[in-house]
Amino acid sequence: MPAVPDITLNNGVTIPQLGFGTFQIPPEETRETTLAALETGYRHIDTAEMYGNEREVGQAVRDSGLNxxxxxxxxKLNNGAHQHDDALRAFDRTMEELGLEYLDLFLIHWPLPGSGDFVETWKALEEIYRSGRTKAIGVSNFQPNxxxxxxxxxxxxPAVNQVEVHPYLTQEEVRAFGAEHDIATEAWSPIAQGKVLSDPAITRIAERVGKSTAQVTLRWHLQRGDIIFPKSVTRKRIEENFELFDFELTEGDIGEISALNRNERTGPDPDTFNG
Incomplete structure (x- = not known):
């Protein structure tokens, strides 16, 4: 089993650079698919209260037999819980659903700039962090402003900022701001919901290195320093997404894929999205 590189966060906590995402996995499928990921070798699982599958993620972690x-x-904190006391209650609810004694990372899911003050929300997360119930705190979908x-x-x-990143939305400004302030970048939708997989440039590189276009795209993320957690409900794809450590892209490949940027989102714009 290949060793997944770790990224050291700004508080000294380490996170595996490759993880498994559970967005849009139905609760009734989440335990089995998460177990399949853990059996494959993934040691980083990403969920959210919004996904409705925290309970099943916790079951998989407990049933895996792993320490x-x-x-x-x-x-992640749900959008309806940005008030200070609501955020504290939401975290309690998350921990009850997961059935775990602590969390490794807890994020504000969206900034919701037009409906509340995310700075006050963050103060609730700081309290949770100081209590020791989560090892790190961060944000998701935050722009530099x-x-x-x-x-x-x-x-x-924040230890991390989890944002939409893929070859059609390379997020150079967000990533540069994160690097300047020692905030790690996590990439959600790393293959743009499949939109980049038929891109001619990525297809050419994939044919040359003997890998799938998904593997090439995920490898591009890893070599740029992004933390990723691709999602799948099929074991074959779960295993394929883990096979990223027996090849490397050239600097030219990285540049060619990065040049595909067209600032094209698959999800909402964080500057205007208010839940």
Whole structure:
């Protein structure tokens, strides 16, 4: 089994750079698919209260037989819980659903700039972090302007910012801001919901290196330093997405794929999305 590289976050916590995502996996399929991922070798699982499958993720982690310390688990605050006390209650609910004694990473899922103050929400996460119930806290879908406001009004720098990133949305400004402030970038929708998989440039590279276009795209992310957690419900694809460590892309390949950027989102715009 290949060793997945770790990324060290700004508070010293380490996270496997390759994980398994559970977005849009129905609850009734989540335990089995997450177990399949853990059996394949994944040691990083990403979920959220919004996904409705935290309970099944927790069951899979417990049923895997792995030591809790060996599995990195992320969840996220729901959009309806941005008020301080609501955020604290939502975290309690997440922990009850997961059935785990602690969380590795807890994120604000969306900034919702037009419906509340995410700086106050962040202060609730800081309290949770100081209690030791989560090893790290971070944000998701935050733009540089959101991050500047957050940093100006808080004491804990987010460990990660989880944003949509793929070859058609390379997010150079967000990633550069993160690098400047020691905030790791996590990439959701890393293959743009499949949209990039038939791209001629990626197809040419995949044929040359003898890999699938999905593997080439995921390898592009890894070599750029993104933390990724591709999702699948089929064991064959779960296993294929893990086979990223027996080849490398050239600098030319990385540049060619990065040049495909067209600022094209598959999800909402964080500057205008308000839940």
């Amino acid at each position: 809790r310390a060996d599995v990195f688990v992320t969840s 959101h991050l500047r406001r957050l940093l100006a009004g808080s004491t804990v720098v």
